Amino acid sequence: MTAATNRQVRLAAHPVGFPTESDFSRTETPVPEPAAGQMLCRTIYLSLDPYMRGRMNPGPSYARGVDIGEVMVGGTVSQVVESRLAGYTEGDILLGANGWQDYALSDGAGVRRLDPAAAPISTALGVLGMPGHTAYVGLLDHGRPQPGETVVVSAASGAVGSVVGQIAKIKGCRAVGIAGAPEKCAYVTDELGFDACVSHRGDDLPGALRAACPDGIDVYFENVGGKVFEAVLPLLNDFARIPVCGRIANYNLTGPPPGPDQVARLMGLTLVRRLTFRGFIVFDHLDRQPDFLRDVAAWIRDGRIKYREDVVDGLDRAIPAFLGLLRGENFGKLLVRVSEDPTL
Amino acid sequence: MTAATNRQVRLAAHPVGFPTESDFSRTETPVPEPAAGQMLCRTIYLSLDPYMRGRMNPGPSYARGVDIGEVMVGGTVSQVVESRLAGYTEGDILLGANGWQDYALSDGAGVRRLDPAAAPISTALGVLGMPGHTAYVGLLDHGRPQPGETVVVSAASGAVGSVVGQIAKIKGCRAVGIAGAPEKCAYVTDELGFDACVSHRGDDLPGALRAACPDGIDVYFENVGGKVFEAVLPLLNDFARIPVCGRIANYNLTGPPPGPDQVARLMGLTLVRRLTFRGFIVFDHLDRQPDFLRDVAAWIRDGRIKYREDVVDGLDRAIPAFLGLLRGENFGKLLVRVSEDPTL
Numbered sequence: 001m002t003a004a005t006n007r008q009v010r011l012a013a014h015p016v017g018f019p020t021e022s023d024f025s026r027t028e029t030p031v032p033e034p035a036a037g038q039m040l041c042r043t044i045y046l047s048l049d050p051y052m053r054g055r056m057n058p059g060p061s062y063a064r065g066v067d068i069g070e071v072m073v074g075g076t077v078s079q080v081v082e083s084r085l086a087g088y089t090e091g092d093i094l095l096g097a098n099g100w101q102d103y104a105l106s107d108g109a110g111v112r113r114l115d116p117a118a119a120p121i122s123t124a125l126g127v128l129g130m131p132g133h134t135a136y137v138g139l140l141d142h143g144r145p146q147p148g149e150t151v152v153v154s155a156a157s158g159a160v161g162s163v164v165g166q167i168a169k170i171k172g173c174r175a176v177g178i179a180g181a182p183e184k185c186a187y188v189t190d191e192l193g194f195d196a197c198v199s200h201r202g203d204d205l206p207g208a209l210r211a212a213c214p215d216g217i218d219v220y221f222e223n224v225g226g227k228v229f230e231a232v233l234p235l236l237n238d239f240a241r242i243p244v245c246g247r248i249a250n251y252n253l254t255g256p257p258p259g260p261d262q263v264a265r266l267m268g269l270t271l272v273r274r275l276t277f278r279g280f281i282v283f284d285h286l287d288r289q290p291d292f293l294r295d296v297a298a299w300i301r302d303g304r305i306k307y308r309e310d311v312v313d314g315l316d317r318a319i320p321a322f323l324g325l326l327r328g329e330n331f332g333k334l335l336v337r338v339s340e341d342p343t344l
Numbered sequence: 345m346t347a348a349t350n351r352q353v354r355l356a357a358h359p360v361g362f363p364t365e366s367d368f369s370r371t372e373t374p375v376p377e378p379a380a381g382q383m384l385c386r387t388i389y390l391s392l393d394p395y396m397r398g399r400m401n402p403g404p405s406y407a408r409g410v411d412i413g414e415v416m417v418g419g420t421v422s423q424v425v426e427s428r429l430a431g432y433t434e435g436d437i438l439l440g441a442n443g444w445q446d447y448a449l450s451d452g453a454g455v456r457r458l459d460p461a462a463a464p465i466s467t468a469l470g471v472l473g474m475p476g477h478t479a480y481v482g483l484l485d486h487g488r489p490q491p492g493e494t495v496v497v498s499a500a501s502g503a504v505g506s507v508v509g510q511i512a513k514i515k516g517c518r519a520v521g522i523a524g525a526p527e528k529c530a531y532v533t534d535e536l537g538f539d540a541c542v543s544h545r546g547d548d549l550p551g552a553l554r555a556a557c558p559d560g561i562d563v564y565f566e567n568v569g570g571k572v573f574e575a576v577l578p579l580l581n582d583f584a585r586i587p588v589c590g591r592i593a594n595y596n597l598t599g600p601p602p603g604p605d606q607v608a609r610l611m612g613l614t615l616v617r618r619l620t621f622r623g624f625i626v627f628d629h630l631d632r633q634p635d636f637l638r639d640v641a642a643w644i645r646d647g648r649i650k651y652r653e654d655v656v657d658g659l660d661r662a663i664p665a666f667l668g669l670l671r672g673e674n675f676g677k678l679l680v681r682v683s684e685d686p687t688l
Binding site for chain 2: 253257262270275280
């Protein structure tokens with residue numbers, strides 16, 4: 001497959017509140033030529049992830065934001081089309097961060113070669129990639145679950161949450177998910193093997209969560225914030241750990257929610273129950289990547305970790321798919337198949 | 345010294361907001377007689393501490409609250425008047441928790457014998473007691489200060505804060521205190537050797553704190569909450585640790601402060617800066633008591649840790665002294681000398 005031009009999705013405006021199509025622009029440029037020491041890569045899969053919303057804001061977060069007019073960032077699995085870089089050959093499949101575009105040049109920095117015989121190459125963006133690694137270090141290193149404890153994870157059918165709950169089960173914990181749609185909740189319990197899953201769309205989330213956690217909550221893996229966070233707080237046991245991984249319910253806030261201010265209550269609870277809230281970002285834990293890849297690959301082989309991908313076809317559909325992700329419409333790890341997967 | 349009766353201060357009502365004299369009652373009972381296996385102790389020093397405000401509330405906190413009509417709890421240094429308990433002799437000086445009264449019976453549970461030759465017996469309630477132990481484990485085990493880092497502590501001239509900053513200096517950190525009155529700030533820098541101390545009563549606390557922390561804040565030892573906490577937040581560096589020890593500014597709140605709700609902002613900052621907030625209570629760290637006593641006693645001998653006591657004479661003055669503590673009027677570790685110190 002070839003394209004005469006390189007289609008790209010760029011940031012057109014910093015969103016105010018929920019992003020819209022007009023915050024992005026679609027451009028076409030000639031497919032670039034690799035210089036000496038470079039290779040040209042064709043995007044096969046583009047990963048869409050909640051963190052991208054933060055990168056659309058002005059000013060730095062934990063990473064540099066995307067500038068107006070710049071190609072949107074994103075993890076990719078791509079194939080080498082032409083290589084002028086020693087050690088890389090046409091046809092190689094690479095994990096990288098080439099962003100929302102058909103083609104990109106690479107000098108090999110930050111690239112990892114994938115073995116299509118070892119695992120489907122798309123998994124390098126999901127269960128065996130950044131989201132899986134996030135789940136692994138967030139739960140094991142920060143959550144420190146002990147056998148018999150109750151682990152609650154929000155966005156439980158998603159790329160991170162699904163792995164968190166399954167590792168919790170492997171470690172002998174009670175795993176309780178929180179998700180939206182009934183079919184997601186059914187998937188979380190029936191397919192992934194969580195002990196329970198509560199819908200945040202139900203009439204009585206606090207009551208349903210309490211019923212699902214008869215011994216309270218020892219680890220809350222925080223992906224969403226908002227009303228789910230509120231429902232979790234009263235159930236936290238003494239010495240509970242709360243790895244703070246994401247807050248998708250807040251990403252599109254244009255200002256603080258109306259009062260009263262609950263910070264004093266939150267910190268009071270933190271003291272009385274000896275809670276630990278710890279924000280973490282997977283890129284601070286690259287030293288754990290070998291452990292993560294070894295363990296999770298083995299658990300997938302053993303059938304102890306299952307995963308689900310939500311694959312959207314075509315770069316043209318990246319923007320609506322991303323907006324749907326922010327609304328919780330995806331079901332499983334969201335990927336854009338930008339070009340044909342040559343390994344299938 | 346003898347008293348015909350045993351004077352006691354009891355909880356008369358659960359305070360609504362800031363406590364008043366009428367939330368306490370003063371009673372007198374006969375001095376009790378020790379049964380076999382008991383000893384009668386006369387209180388020498390009663391410790392007054394911020395945590396006592398929490399015990400006055402209905403319902404459990406991390407410890408059982410004081411019931412209406414019950415003698416107020418509190419740490420004490422006392423002397424054995426009459427012993428029918430093996431191993432204890434009249435004249436022994438004991439650390440215990442006999443509460444706000446002249447006399448109490450003890451079966452020896454939770455009691456530690458003090459050696460007046462080793463240190464002034466009053467220090468067992470302060471720098472060599474619960475407050476010092478709190479500072480030691482909170483800073484070293486939860487704050488984990490590294491040489492060159494900036495440690496900020498609120499209530500810096502108090503029983504806990506003063507030790508936190510001095511240990512931070514011993515560990516090679518920049519120590520910055522926050523206190524109220526100018527004479528407290530002067531004491532914190534001039535006597536205790538902190539690098540800086542900022543008054544929370546100044547016109548521009550955020551600006552003054554920023555100026556005192558040119559490299560940001562790596563450890564914030566939280567004693568107070570409120571506007572001090574707000575001033576600290578923007579200055580926290582990536583990977584900062586916030587041991588949550590107390591929130592005295594909030595103890596008398598009757599409801600959440602007016603909005604907007606800053607929890608979303610706080611958790612967002614926690615994520616982006618990878619902060620760790622951890623509530624802790626010294627009684628969970630009794631295993632560290634030998635280390636604490638060894639290290640802090642040595643640092644006192646070396647002149648590297650100084651301490652200041654604010655001693656009020658007479659049980660009659662315990663209530664106003666405690667109310668003053670909640671207003672920040674004490675200067676150093678607040679103690680009530682209930683009866684003459686026989687070791688002086």
